[in-house]
Amino acid sequence: MKTPVTAPFGQWKSPISSTLLGADGVLFESVATSNGKVYVVEGRPKEEGRGCIVDYSGPEAHDILPTNYDAGTKVHEYGGASMIAFNGYIVFTDRKAQDLHRLDPSTGQVEQITKTDAALRYACTSATGSLADEQPGWLLAIEEDHSKPSPSEVRNRLVAVNLQTKEIVNVASGDDFYSAAQFSPDGSRVCWTQWSHPDMPWTGARLYVAKWNNGEVADVHLLAGAPEKESVSQPRWGVDNTLYYTSDVSGYWQLYRCHIDTLRSERVALDGLEDVDFSQPDSRLGNCTYVGLTQTSMIASYTKNARWSFILIDLSNDSWQEMNIPVTDTIMLADTPLSETKIALLGSSETSLNTLFTLDIAETAKLDALKVTSEFRMPVSLISKPEHFSFPRVHGEHLEGKAHAIFYPPQNPDYQAPSGTLPPLIVCLHGGPTSQTGTGLNITDQYWTSRGYAVVWVNYGGSSGYGRAYRDILNGQWGVLDTADTASCVSYLASSGRIDPNGVGIRGGSAGGYIVLQALCDYPSLFAGGNSLYGIGNVRALCEDTHKFESHYAFALLFEPGASEDDKARIFRERSPCFKADKITAPLLLLQGDMDRVVPLNQAEEMVEVMKKAGREAKLVIFRGEGHGFRQAKSRIDAVEEEEKWWKKALLGMGE
Template sequence: MESPITAPFGQWKSPITSTLLGADDVQFETIATSNGKIYVVECRPKEQGRGCIVEYSGPEGRDVLPTKYDSRTKVHEYGGASMIAFNGQIVFTDRETQDLHQLDPSTGHVERITNTDIALRYVGTSGLADEQAKCGWVLAIEEDHSKPLASEIRNRLVAVNLQSKEIVNIASGDDFYSAAQFSPDGSKVCWTQWSHPDMPWTGARLYLAKWDNGKVTDVQLVAGVPEKESVSQPRWGPDNTLYFTCDCSGYYQLYRLNAGSSKGQRLALRGLEEVEFSQPDWRLGGCTFVSLTPTSMIASYTKDARWSFILIDLTNDTWHDLNLPVETSFNTAYILDITDTQLNTIKAASDFPMPASLVSRPEHISFPRVHDYQATSGTLPPLIVCLHGGPTSQTGTGLSTTDQYWTTRGYAVVWVNYGGSSGYGRAYRDELNGQWGILDTADAASCVSYLASTGKVDPNGVGIRGGSAGGYIVLQALCDYPNLFSGGNSLYGISNVRALCEHTHKFESHYAFALLFEPGASEAEKERIFKERSPCFKADKITAPMLLLQGDEDMVVPLGQAEEMVEMMVKVGRHPKLVVFKGEGHGFRQAKNRIDAVEEEEKWWKKSLLKL
């Protein structure tokens, strides 16, 4: 056995390259099954981020989507669920047109289903092959962008006839719709809907109705209260029992609505009353549970940022942990045989053979909120503090290629699930209301203070990075804690919260109000908060080197946010670096841009943390 090589922290040679991270790592967007075959949407950086539909009927995959198509939807801007499969057919949304298309995977033949207007966007959520009526239907969300303002965008739930191409209105009048599903027997439909100022995790409501070949009747509210309790992931069991998650207890728990009942009942899973079986629906198509038979269900839940998988006996609501070792693998699609709990790999996001000796094991830590900092001495690794976006989101403990990229070079990495993050119950999510830009930033600073006090990291070499709302925390932290951080990297982060509220897309156009303002805040109070919580107006407080990475087609946090931050910093004598990636939106998908972003960041940490 060779002796370890001695080298300074941050300068270790790693087998994880920027090309591996940026180009070779595919992303899985959607998985569906039909007629015994599995279909996966693979987003491929080497194909400019194209979403390709791949069929798996054995160990080898087969591309079934012609190369001229890109399976991606822009509904709600964040997209997701761009493909459904049923009756041996696939319905997908093409990125260029945002129309629904029908794909025959056996021949590769594609037929356009909707062909209405370039201002309309569609995403299919469920399909029904009605043999008796000799037709098929698809439930879909329609988003109308024919008017320029976010407040003028209209969403509705529709059903599309695959033969006649007729589009039938199912539900309209609310701001948003999601998760529509046909029941297995084709007699019912369910869906969720909500309106501003709610986000889907604050007050989405579940509805149920009868379905008869294009007609919906007897609509009833099942669960959910605006601004109080939220429902997500309605999903049918094979016996037409409706399951869903609801956070009315303070945690996203599993519920069932039996046929003929008007009110759902919580699954009494003893010992799991304070875990979360769902997560905020930023993207469409989330799935954390599936009914296997009328009497069994597989489900996943999160506790302390760790996802666990259980098998539930629905006859008596008992469960047992499947102890699946998925956290030690890179992002991978598996088939699980529940008879012997065997995981069989369908496709791994990367085929890089990661040596076990290089894998950094995650450790969940809790730390007190403090505001005093004391440096420690010694040769310790530089620390990269990472902040998730949202801010209503979460970072878990699964194996991350990006994290391993840094740890195998000698950096310590910590992800902060600050107040407002999901996965810890509704009360913890609500802590950020009125405190956005204060509590989350203080939590990041408190984490640094805690880690420094344990002697695990170099307090004089701390960097902070994050995307979107995480990028906002980066900018806020560099303003409010200028002596704590040695450098920052804001990826498509927010610098002006007023501009965000005035110009962001429809889905989030009311989201920031509850995060910034207490109920009943006066206009004068709102003006004060807009200025105090906008890093661009505090640029003179930043002393650490600042890197900004941004896409020029970002509709969530537009390029103007980064440009204004740079302008204000230059005015006070600072020298930030802004890198703009052409053709990229809210996140980077193209191989070259992903590689360049990683390499720009590594150069930045060498400069600001290692002082090289």
């Protein structure tokens, strides 16, 4: 056995390179099935982030989308659901035109379906009838009209598209947003969710069902959901036309069924699973965590303590059994089964990167891997295993209850640190803020741990996966409670002797980048460096300049109900790092795309300007052609290398 080399934490050599992180492999964006075939949209950094549709049904994968197309929708800015598969065909949105197209996987032939104004965006969610030439068929799609650029003037509606005539008819309009529209298996009904500001889909989405007759909708009924009180997600038809969905009316996203003839709903009573979430925030379209197999069987996944598990449900009596499937994170199921015993899904685990699987339960549960996002085979001995833990709140005014985090210790079998030393810590913060970090293998985390850094992901108050009360605790406290939870996590790890308290860096993207800036301002003594990726420095400017989907999101997070205009002005200023940058003592790196519509470039530019005026150290790196997150290989590589130089300087004192 090779004797480990003794070297300081943070200076270990690793086989995980910046090129491996940024350019190698693909990013899975969605999965769909039809006629026993499995299709995936792969985001490819080496192709400028192009979304390619790939057929993984045979012994070898085949690209079936011609190279002049890029599968991806910009609806709600975050997209998702850029394709569906139905009756042997695929309908997808092309990223450039944002129109719907039909793809014949057998020939690669593409036909444009919608040929509308360039200001219109589409995301197809369901189909009925035939998609073949000269045959009657319909699509359900979200239409987003950007003909007037102001977020308040963007219009969304649910439409149906006649594939023969290309006629577009209105199904539902008047609310601010629509999602998850589905035809019933017999084509007689449609369902969908909708909501309006100030709600987000995870605070108050409503579920509707209606009769469908060849382009006409009748007998529209509200089934579940209430503004600011109940979030309904993932409506999905069973094979017998029973309608299933998830609702958090109980405090957790639980499964419900609706008997469509009587419009009577009831919870799928899974004893012992009342305190788990069967869904997750619909920040992107196409969320799918459960799928019906037969009239009496369903595969569902749920999350608890940042770990997803799979169960098989007998719908005849609501009994269930754990499947013990080694897929625990980044869960996305194809919403149509491959057979009565088989599904396709995307997911990762503590020891495997995001993977395309098929799962067959015909006899014993059989999980087959079809494609892994990276060709890099990470040695098991190199993997840092996650530890989910809860910690007390010791910073801030809200000290009740506990917050949660996932810790990764340094791990590299070729190295050991000098005796008596402790590792530097990189604190990571997810975006959202109504999101969650799970325990799946993330090659970026392993990039740092294999170099001798410890990593912790904070699921601060407001994160999903711990029930609605934990999500709602951030209301009125954005930038305060989440920041204090982050500081409490650092103090907990330091007091338990697991990290070097003088070598703590903090990084995060979007809302996570906002916490980075807030934490550097409010708890400067805890942090030796920061990296804000497209983070928010001025919350008032964000509210005035962000896209429609999130244009009211911040208000409930910032203000208590009934707040006066004076209170709002005060809070805007108190919660904006750009007005207190003089409190920052740590060097700050900012990474930002110039095409970002979610958090515009001017946020980072203003933060750098005020930092430098205050005599503080800040560096802004702008990535041309990038939006909210980096898709291109060069951008992804450069971002990692810039960050590593920053940590060496800020946390290790090694200079650039």
